Amino acid sequence: MHADRDESAGTGGAAGSTLLSKARQDAVTPYTEGDPILQVRDLAKHYPLTQGILFKRQIGAVRAVDGVDFDLYAGETLGIVGESGCGKSTVAKMLVHLERPTAGAIRYKGEDIAKLSGRALKAVRRNIQMVFQDPYTSLNPRMTVGDIIGEPYEIHPEVAPKGSRRQKVQDLLDVVGLNPEYINRYPHQFSGGQRQRIGIARGLALNPEIIVADEPVSALDVSVQAQVVNLLDRLQAEFSLSFVFIAHDLSIVRHISDRVGVMYLGRIVEIGSDAEIYDHPTHPYTQALLSAVPVPDPTARDHRERIILHGDVPSPANIPSGCRFRTRCWKARERCELEVPLLAVPAEFRLVDTPARHDSACHFAEEKRVVPPEGELEVPGPAERGSTEREPGEQPGGTVREPGDKPGSAGPGPGQQGSAGGEA
Amino acid sequence: MLLEVRDLHVEFHTREGVAKAVNGVNYSVAEGETLAVLGESGSGKSVTAQAIMGILDMPPGKIAGGEILFKDQDLLKLKPEERRRIRGQEMAMIFQDALSSLNPVLTVGQQLGEMFVVHRGMSRKDARTKAVELMDRVRIPAAKERVGQYPHQFSGGMRQRIMIAMAMALEPSLIIADEPTTALDVTVQAQVMELLAELQRELNTGLILITHDLGVVADVADKIAVMYAGRIVETAPVHDIYKAPAHPYTKGLLQSIPRLDQKGRELYAIKGLPPNLTRIPPGCAFNPRCPMARDVCRSDVPPLYEVDERRRSACHFWKETLDAR
Ligand SMILES: Nc1ncnc2c1ncn2[C@@H]1O[C@H](COP(=O)(O)OP(=O)(O)OP(=O)(O)O)[C@@H](O)[C@H]1O
Ligand SMILES: Nc1ncnc2c1ncn2[C@@H]1O[C@H](COP(=O)(O)OP(=O)(O)O)[C@@H](O)[C@H]1O
Ligand code: SF4
Ligand code: SF4
Ligand SMILES: [Mg+2]
Ligand SMILES: [Mg+2]
Numbered sequence: 001m002h003a004d005r006d007e008s009a010g011t012g013g014a015a016g017s018t019l020l021s022k023a024r025q026d027a028v029t030p031y032t033e034g035d036p037i038l039q040v041r042d043l044a045k046h047y048p049l050t051q052g053i054l055f056k057r058q059i060g061a062v063r064a065v066d067g068v069d070f071d072l073y074a075g076e077t078l079g080i081v082g083e084s085g086c087g088k089s090t091v092a093k094m095l096v097h098l099e100r101p102t103a104g105a106i107r108y109k110g111e112d113i114a115k116l117s118g119r120a121l122k123a124v125r126r127n128i129q130m131v132f133q134d135p136y137t138s139l140n141p142r143m144t145v146g147d148i149i150g151e152p153y154e155i156h157p158e159v160a161p162k163g164s165r166r167q168k169v170q171d172l173l174d175v176v177g178l179n180p181e182y183i184n185r186y187p188h189q190f191s192g193g194q195r196q197r198i199g200i201a202r203g204l205a206l207n208p209e210i211i212v213a214d215e216p217v218s219a220l221d222v223s224v225q226a227q228v229v230n231l232l233d234r235l236q237a238e239f240s241l242s243f244v245f246i247a248h249d250l251s252i253v254r255h256i257s258d259r260v261g262v263m264y265l266g267r268i269v270e271i272g273s274d275a276e277i278y279d280h281p282t283h284p285y286t287q288a289l290l291s292a293v294p295v296p297d298p299t300a301r302d303h304r305e306r307i308i309l310h311g312d313v314p315s316p317a318n319i320p321s322g323c324r325f326r327t328r329c330w331k332a333r334e335r336c337e338l339e340v341p342l343l344a345v346p347a348e349f350r351l352v353d354t355p356a357r358h359d360s361a362c363h364f365a366e367e368k369r370v371v372p373p374e375g376e377l378e379v380p381g382p383a384e385r386g387s388t389e390r391e392p393g394e395q396p397g398g399t400v401r402e403p404g405d406k407p408g409s410a411g412p413g414p415g416q417q418g419s420a421g422g423e424a
Numbered sequence: 425m426l427l428e429v430r431d432l433h434v435e436f437h438t439r440e441g442v443a444k445a446v447n448g449v450n451y452s453v454a455e456g457e458t459l460a461v462l463g464e465s466g467s468g469k470s471v472t473a474q475a476i477m478g479i480l481d482m483p484p485g486k487i488a489g490g491e492i493l494f495k496d497q498d499l500l501k502l503k504p505e506e507r508r509r510i511r512g513q514e515m516a517m518i519f520q521d522a523l524s525s526l527n528p529v530l531t532v533g534q535q536l537g538e539m540f541v542v543h544r545g546m547s548r549k550d551a552r553t554k555a556v557e558l559m560d561r562v563r564i565p566a567a568k569e570r571v572g573q574y575p576h577q578f579s580g581g582m583r584q585r586i587m588i589a590m591a592m593a594l595e596p597s598l599i600i601a602d603e604p605t606t607a608l609d610v611t612v613q614a615q616v617m618e619l620l621a622e623l624q625r626e627l628n629t630g631l632i633l634i635t636h637d638l639g640v641v642a643d644v645a646d647k648i649a650v651m652y653a654g655r656i657v658e659t660a661p662v663h664d665i666y667k668a669p670a671h672p673y674t675k676g677l678l679q680s681i682p683r684l685d686q687k688g689r690e691l692y693a694i695k696g697l698p699p700n701l702t703r704i705p706p707g708c709a710f711n712p713r714c715p716m717a718r719d720v721c722r723s724d725v726p727p728l729y730e731v732d733e734r735r736r737s738a739c740h741f742w743k744e745t746l747d748a749r
Contacts (some may be wrong), residue, residue, distance in 0.1 A: 296683070
């Protein structure tokens with residue numbers, strides 16, 4: 001982790017957006033039941049970019065997280081999705097106090113964690129635990145499963161006095177569906193899915209209220225992934241946990257989350273309930289992301305619109321001015337370059353009662369359904385589909401080249417999902 | 425048929441015993457067709473591909489039986505030099521990890537150009553022009569300027585596109601893509617898959633797409649082969665399999681994935697784990713995990729039953745599976 005003095009002092013985007021903060025972000029009020037258990041405001045993490053070996057000069061900053069806002073309510077699961085490098089893990093590490101924010105606040109039951117110290121801080125840390133992504137590297141290979149799961153008790157002995165630890169660990173193994181007799185085994189003796197269960201058991205050891213899970217099932221195979229997702233679901237109900245569930249797999253996030261935040265280049269660009277985000281997205285990035293997810297149904301390929309984004313995500317050391325998505329957005333106009341769009345309900349939806357009424361950081365937010373409604377995908381048999389379509393029996397139909405068939409032109413065939421992002 | 429794999433067996437001789445990584449694989453690909461090979465990690469997808477390409481680690485690997493017919497000749501019976509020629513010019517492979525399959529100390533242009541120097545006898549200068557053309561073709565922006573850059577200077581998506589350029593360079597008739605987008609984000613995956621499909625269409629290439637992503641399969645495949653513990657357990661045209669699987673393992677896989685268009689209910693989870701390949705259970709390898717298993721499943725290995733003309737299932741009870749939707 002970075003030493004504090006290395007950190008750039010809250011420059012740039014995050015500080016700027018404080019000026020534009022919303023009413024939500026007002027002074028601390030005492031925590032009451034029903035308030036968010038966690039409030040994240042303008043959270044930022046900037047890593048300095050330095051040059052020179054002996055005399056380091058700061059030449060810029062990697063704005064890994066650059067003004068993130070969200071609330072987490074007791075007992076709910078907030079999913080956070082976004083592409084690689086958008087800052088998800090960095091947010092997670094700040095939530096569990098493994099990284100110190102450059103700017104912004106994380107309030108646990110109304111209290112800013114950054115202002116706590118000593119016992120008060122320790123108590124909060126106990127209540128927010130993390131489950132890591134990679135079951136292969138996050139467990140110390142030289143420790144037994146019992147030591148791994150029981151390790152948090154070394155720091156928080158008040159939770160389980162020495163004599164009761166073994167029993168507690170065995171109970172935890174049982175809770176996550178592992179044989180309690182495995183307590184003396186080593187991580188390499190377990191499969192990936194089992195190792196992820198060990199990581200989950202460790203996360204539960206201190207009876208936390210909040211679990212931050214960073215890609216907890218990404219490394220697992222489909223059949224094992226389902227086992228672990230079900231386990232997480234069950235544990236949440238059993239221990240009334242609040243979850244921050246980070247993943248890049250949008251289907252899993254929908255499955256597990258009550259609300260979903262979409263991150264792009266260090267910021268949340270859209271946030272809402274699962275139906276609001278998946279069925280009524282208003283931010284172009286969310287729409288592109290959702291449309292790019294292949295759905296497990298071959299009948300979808302012919303009538304699903306694909307928004308193919310061009311180019312790569314810009315470097316977090318060099319974030320575009322105005323709207324950070326504008327370099328890849330097919331709707332970008334002059335205003336997008338000049339003005340930072342706020343994460344708020346867009347003006348056009350503010351007064352209407354529609355699922356499009358949720359926070360979206362776009363000047364030109366528009367509802368656009370990109371995931372076909374539930375059930376629709378199962379329906380059309382090959383015979384009912386359009387006449388241009390290939391019958392499933394035809395072989396190998398779609399790949400036959402028509403004389404004038406330019407690459408990328410519309411026509412039947414495998415992989416013919418190329419509706420370019422050029423049109424809106 | 426462009427490629428036909430018949431009853432292929434591959435073993436690895438390891439300290440723990442003989443791992444039967446591939447136990448009778450049968451599949452085929454026609455020109456211009458996309459076959460998706462689906463299966464969880466360790467099911468033998470890559471080993472089969474390596475055997476086809478002739479890049480299997482031998483030893484410890486050993487081809488213990490079967491035929492690999494490519495344009496009607498058995499590759500396993502060819503002389504090494506003839507095999508090498510086919511591998512260089514008629515088939516190509518794209519790997520999951522583009523960074524480690526590109527040479528880090530050669531520029532991208534040198535690596536692309538090399539193919540034309542070696543196989544087409546071009547001059548370095550012409551080969552470089554060809555390399556720029558190919559990079560343009562796979563939409564690397566500013567190809568002329570970037571042709572002299574090294575692999576690590578490109579993003580993951582661009583590197584994978586360069587791999588595609590390399591695979592397509594000599595216009596092979598067969599391409600094997602082993603998890604080509606597994607390491608990429610969805611938006612980049614969409615770019616890469618679109619490109620692959622477009623080039624395939626243009627050159628009428630046969631494509632074997634190895635993946636564990638049921639979404640990608642549904643998107644691009646003409647037909648599917650599902651692998652479990654080194655065997656093909658079901659093979660069928662893509663629409664049929666998603667509509668009604670004829671093998672309990674396929675069915676379990678399809679039911680266990682969360683969906684983008686639905687809020688969660690409890691997911692179906694196949695119980696247990698895939699077997700250790702040095703100790704594959706007798707009878708049907710899936711029997712310890714199968715909800716339909718009966719006595720016969722524990723004693724008799726199911727053959728690849730013919731469900732219909734274009735469809736096979738290695739399940740004694742394929743009919744019941746098909747009916748019990
Ligand atoms: N210690 C560090 N120093 C400098 N830059 C960093 C550091 N840690 C992370 N970054 C950068 O911050 C950005 C966000 O990283 P982060 O790990 O949070 O991404 P992520 O969304 O979790 O991605 P992934 O999906 O790949 O896990 C990246 O550009 C990363 O390279
Ligand atoms: N060089 C090797 N030596 C020993 N075993 C191997 C080797 N390569 C692959 N295997 C084994 O063969 C089995 C199938 O592997 P593979 O084809 O890579 O699976 P996947 O379906 O994930 O591609 C695995 O159990 C793997 O461990
Ligand atoms: S603000 Fe402009 S650039 Fe940003 S997402 Fe909206 S339309 Fe696109
Ligand atoms: S043969 Fe038996 S064990 Fe194997 S898949 Fe069919 S029903 Fe299940
Ligand atoms: Mg991460
Ligand atoms: Mg593999």
